[in-house]
Amino acid sequence: MPVKRVKVSNNVIRRLPRYLRKLDELTDSGVSRVSSFELGRQLGLTPSQIRQDFSCFGEFGQQGYGYNVPALRSEIASILGMDRGFNAIMIGVGNIGRALTENFNFSEWGFSLIAAFDVRPEIIGTMFHGVPILSMDELARFLDEHRVDAAVLTVPKEAAVPVTEMLTANGIEAIWNFTNVELTAPDSAVLVENVHFSDSLLSLGYYIAERADERAAKAAKAERV
Amino acid sequence: MPVKRVKVSNNVIRRLPRYLRKLDELTDSGVSRVSSFELGRQLGLTPSQIRQDFSCFGEFGQQGYGYNVPALRSEIASILGMDRGFNAIMIGVGNIGRALTENFNFSEWGFSLIAAFDVRPEIIGTMFHGVPILSMDELARFLDEHRVDAAVLTVPKEAAVPVTEMLTANGIEAIWNFTNVELTAPDSAVLVENVHFSDSLLSLGYYIAERADERAAKAAKAERV
DNA sequence: TAGATTGTTAATCGATTAACAATC
């Protein structure tokens, strides 16, 4: 059982999956040893930051050598809970839900998608890509009978808030939110992880606009000379 | 033309889409006026932070009154470039690409998806949801003839790096990356915005694991007493 | 051994929060 010393900052947590990804890339290209310097170079981070980040969780390196890639990879995987066999359910089997079920490999990341729930009678009782689709009415009983660590929320916008209330009332404590609705009730103890496509695209838009403005300003300045 | 004074921090930029979303919610519920205090309460931020954030871009409020919701909304929309009519192309019309085309409303966020590109002859020349699918071979000419502000990268993993090189060689300067591959070449000037599902799920996994550990620790402690 | 690189402590930098005069 990993002993988490201090509360680790969210910034650090968000970098862990990137480290994992990069270590997998290194493994694929046959690299079995890496220094914080080289890792930093490839990720655009300082060696200091990388060593600081790792030191939140333990001592994974060796002086004069660096880090063993597969060993470090496995430490990070374990920190992220990838070896805990989480169970997830999906709420809402519309377009996004189906796309996720078909294309996202939950098990690769330590999650097993054990059931999906919907309100439409025509799909209830069927299977989709190996996942049984049940009625929302069966949810409470299902949660009684299974350990469920997270709910993937892929319902239409309008349903987001009521369904969330229903989920939390039934003991769900973690939600992977695809609804593009602000769920984070400031008081609530439920873990919410948002995947807001639009937020992502909008911030890209900001930077595109900024760059365009900088160019325009530079051009205008050149004009004046 | 908005005069961007200082370089605005990435943290601030990432909060702008949340403000936008919340302001839309307020509009929907008929609220036309809001204070930084109330906005902070609903978003889990301090009033100070909200006023600081806005003040990076101008003075949008009024003492003793607060902010006019639609006016503020429109300021933020403009800061994010939503009124600039960006053009985007999609590279790779597989499952994710199709799911995005069908379900994501690009135009709602200021982007127009004007073409998609793929290598599979059987779909080249067809339309998908109003978007023409062209051959990758036609890309260079297409870019010559159209202003393209961003590329949506939805190709298979293996293709991610070579396609990115090809795109940047042809003058693409912004990539919305869905490939789950680390693209951010530290030296490159290309804007990359990543949508890494797995990163998101893994960080949720961290917090689920952390919570489970805390409970186990608490239970063990109670045991010992 | 000498060279390399860690883990950690201290210094710096930046972001958030608090305070308050300005003013609607």
Place this chain on the structure above:
DNA sequence: TAGATTGTTAATCGATTAACAATC
């Protein structure tokens, strides 16, 4: 006018970077 709330300056807090002794 009195009360409310902004925009901004100053204080605090936290995260990143630098430095270095420990050691493989």
